[in-house]
Amino acid sequence: MLKNQKDMLLYDSIAASEPRNTKPVSCQFYYMLLQSNRLISLDALRGFTIAAMIMVNFPGNEQYVYFTLRHSKWNGLSFTDTIAPVFLFVIGVSIVYAYTKRLTDGTAKSSLYKKIVFRSLKIFAVGMFLNLMPEFDFSNVRWTGTLHRIALVFMFCAVLFLNTNWKQQAWIAVVLLVGYWLALTLIPTPGVGKVMLEPGVNIVAWVDSKYLPGKMWQGTWDPESILSTIPAIVSGITGMLAGRLMISRFSPGEKVNYLMTAGLFSAIAGYFWGLTFPVNENLWTSSFVLVTSGLGALLLGALYFIVDIRGYKKWVRTGVIFGANAIAVYVLADVLALFFYRAGFGGLPLNELVVNELVQAGMQPELASWVYALFFVAINFVPAYILYRKKIFIKL
Template identity: 60%
Template structure:
């Protein structure tokens, strides 16, 4: 464990900042097409089992949250900062994130009877809080054990406990143990009526995605040489992907269930991307092309929030009888642009619009930490 003792490493990594920003940009890209009926398959989530590039976005962000926790709190730990003060900051930030997530679910009509308690920001808030507490109290080895036990326990529960009311083990949409738990314990509306992809049980393996980021952060802050860090990130990432796809044979890769195999595959891919980025950007100094990601990443959650808010202006408010997205989509298709291309061009335009907001904040050195 001596080689994982924290050392004097910069608390910010250009590669990580850029990776965070490009992940948020990708999240906006897939969330706001010009027309929801015309989307290229890689820009859609897998219907159930399986994996598309879009399915990587959320776990990548949770992985980055884990890495960022290590970079943010390592100095405080080294200086023996009282944990009670850190706990208060962690809880306060988590509550802010959760509250903002609830606010977004109420937009635009604020019908509290339709409140969805779960959501992207809500899950980020929970993962941030739990992983922060774990980092402040658990060793590297303990984190590995917690992650492994959680994934195995989740797998066994989903595969050995029959779905109540069905009399047998099921993994179908709306007919599985996770969906049943949500139907009994989750207040408010569920995203798909009978089940929710950010439900209660699936949050536990999602926390392990954050733990994967903690482990990567420990490695980056260790005394190992930069090249050793890259090699370990790449090797561990590759091994995790292999384990995940082997596990897929028994517990399919599934984002909606956040299956154990999904955690391993996406966490491994995130480690591969981070290792490659760290080598190219922070070690070799190839920073060309990272600037848009850095701008987005400087206010990642704030940009995600504003993109959701302003989307109502583009998708719901009629201008000349139709929302702006329909005008754009129809204008392109009328000049013989293929519908799927027109739809993705609009999504790219919407990303650029949100980049303007991110750039203004970045230029004025305003960094909103929700």
């Protein structure tokens, strides 16, 4: 039996939205769910994603980088392009776990709203700090970036979760993706007179030129633009849908099956949509959302099977350690880069010195650059490990 009324409320909220043809499960199942440990596969996926962000952001030499470790110049999909949307997908899953528990504990929504907004502002402020560092030139500041987008997606998705059920969230995702597709393919770019999807001359870039303050990453356009934040929110919503599945009363095996199946069909749908609305991270196109959210679901499903069902937890320990202080480690990497990418000897920064030595030893330049990037990830693992061992969890 459930121990108190709060547990019963969660049981009712979960059971009410379950498919009617599923087999009834005892209340004890939901109580065990409430009391269970964190989803280790989710923590691992969060950590591995942050480690991948650091790896691609800090190569040994910007001139020598494997294609797939760079962002696509425009249309297309590289490994690097998938990292940010998968992290937003993870945020969506995490929202379900975090706020389902808080609602069950009887926390008032008004209190949750304040915490959500405050946390979003903190993440946004840290993003601004990283953009300004190290010169702190306020006259040439960029108001967008990875942390800025994380802050906005988290805020909108968390508020949405508190006020809608999973079916409403699914419909909102569909409307936003279709609406974004229609806007970009039907509305001519002002001043051009026709629909354009090329860099700097599309409707997304035009809106930024009118309403986005500060400088843009690419001069005339920015990959973290105003309009593209809309489909980025959908990346978070897809994570919330996956999270809803993970706390459902389906058996672990059924959860894996549904999650992997949904991921596969999402990626396929995104691929075929991409034939007419190209997969493009810079515009965060609707097809891009489906492909990357599908990948997120497949990764979570695979890790859930390996780690939480089969019990192979040692395999993902590194990811769990990174994931325990994910955003804090991401920020720390930028700070450490001031030394590892600026300090050096003989007029060359440390990264170039190391890469040059590796190349002279016979290593391919791109491989040498990647090896240094992995070395920098390992450097960031040290403080992450110390924080984890001391059970210090920095929540931005």
